[in-house]
Structures are given as structure tokens and as C-alpha cells.
Amino acid sequence: MGDVEQEVVDEAARCLRETLNAAVDVWPALGEPAGAFDSERGQYSATEYLRLLAGNAPPNGSKIVGLTGRDLFIPMLTFLFGQAQLRGPVALVSVARLRPEFYGLPPDSEVLASRLRKEVLHETGHAFGLIHCSDPGCAMSLSTALQHVDAKEAAYCASCRRMIGRALEGFRKEGR
Numbered sequence: 485m486g487d488v489e490q491e492v493v494d495e496a497a498r499c500l501r502e503t504l505n506a507a508v509d510v511w512p513a514l515g516e517p518a519g520a521f522d523s524e525r526g527q528y529s530a531t532e533y534l535r536l537l538a539g540n541a542p543p544n545g546s547k548i549v550g551l552t553g554r555d556l557f558i559p560m561l562t563f564l565f566g567q568a569q570l571r572g573p574v575a576l577v578s579v580a581r582l583r584p585e586f587y588g589l590p591p592d593s594e595v596l597a598s599r600l601r602k603e604v605l606h607e608t609g610h611a612f613g614l615i616h617c618s619d620p621g622c623a624m625s626l627s628t629a630l631q632h633v634d635a636k637e638a639a640y641c642a643s644c645r646r647m648i649g650r651a652l653e654g655f656r657k658e659g660r
């Protein structure tokens with residue numbers, strides 16, 4: 485949804501496929517929600533992106549993970565790397581602040597891919613019912629700054645892995 489390279493989308497899909505051992509379809513770009521840009525903040529409303537995703541959520545209960553290159557905000561936060569509703573159908577990740585260029589550094593596709601994997605696993609974890617994890621190395625630990633993202637692994641800890649495994653099992657049993 486706006487300013488995301490195909491390689492970034494493919495990397496996110498590959499990460500989810502491999503980590504969750506689940507079927508992941510890559511969709512063409514959805515476009516961007518109208519009216520999401522806040523000219524005073526120079527940022528885009530995460531709420532509007534989530535709304536657009538929710539309107540496109542598959543009826544069979546599958547999760548939809550949206551990626552955008554736009555810098556997202558919600559009124560109470562300066563920025564956010566992503567957002568998802570707990571056990572909801574949608575997850576959203578912004579790659580804007582995952583890019584080294586955002587901080588005046590040269591582009592680095594490996595660094596971007598690594599950060600992307602962590603945040604995609606994080607928001608998708610919320611969509612499958614996982615809450616924040618106290619293990620700072622776990623993808624489900626809370627990241628409010630880039631240092632937190634860089635400090636964690638692109639993987640769930642053993643406990644979160646068990647929980648998401650159970651969630652996926654329930655999901656599969658329902659014939660989805």
C-alpha cells in the first residue's frame with residue numbers, strides 16, 4: 485500500500501511461509517486509503533490503512549498483512565512500526581523507519597529485510613492472539629525504537645512459538 489518494492493513484499497511472504505509453515509498468497513497492491521495523509525504531521529494515519537485492509541480481509545478468516553512505505557502515526561504516538569488488532573483479521577507494517585535511509589544512512593537491503601521480518605512476525609503474531617513478550621530477543625517483544633528492533637531476533641521465542649502453533653492448529657481445524 486504505497487511505496488513498497490516487490491522484493492520487500494516477497495521477503496515478508498517468504499518469512500511468514502517459513503516461520504509459520506502456512507500458505508501465504510501475495511496480493512497485488514491495494515492502493516492507498518484516501519485522506520490518510522496528515523499535512524501537519526507529514527505522516528499517514530495507521531487507522532485509515534487498517535480500515536482499508538479490513539475492507540479487503542478474506543471472508544474465510546485468513547489473516548491479511550499489509551505493508552506500506554508510508555510513515556504511520558496514531559494520535560497518541562509519534563510514529564509506529566506497525567499495528568494489528570489482537571486476534572483480528574489484519575496486521576499492518578510500515579517499512580518507512582526500517583530503512584537505513586530514513587536515518588541518513590546508505591540503503592542496505594539486508595538490514596531492511598532483517599528488520600522487516602521481525603516486524604512482520606510481530607504484527608502477525610498479534611493477529612494470531614500473541615501479546616507482547618518479556619523476552620527481549622523474541623519477535624513479540626515491544627519495539628518503540630529502532631534499537632529494540634535491531635536487538636531482537638526474526639523469530640519467536642519457544643513460548644510464543646508454542647502459542648502461535650496452537651493458534652494455527654485451531655485455524656487449520658476449522659478447515660481454513
Ligand SMILES: [Zn+2]
Nearest residue numbers: 606610616626
Ligand atoms: Zn506489538
Ligand SMILES: [Zn+2]
Nearest residue numbers: 617622641644
Ligand atoms: Zn516470546
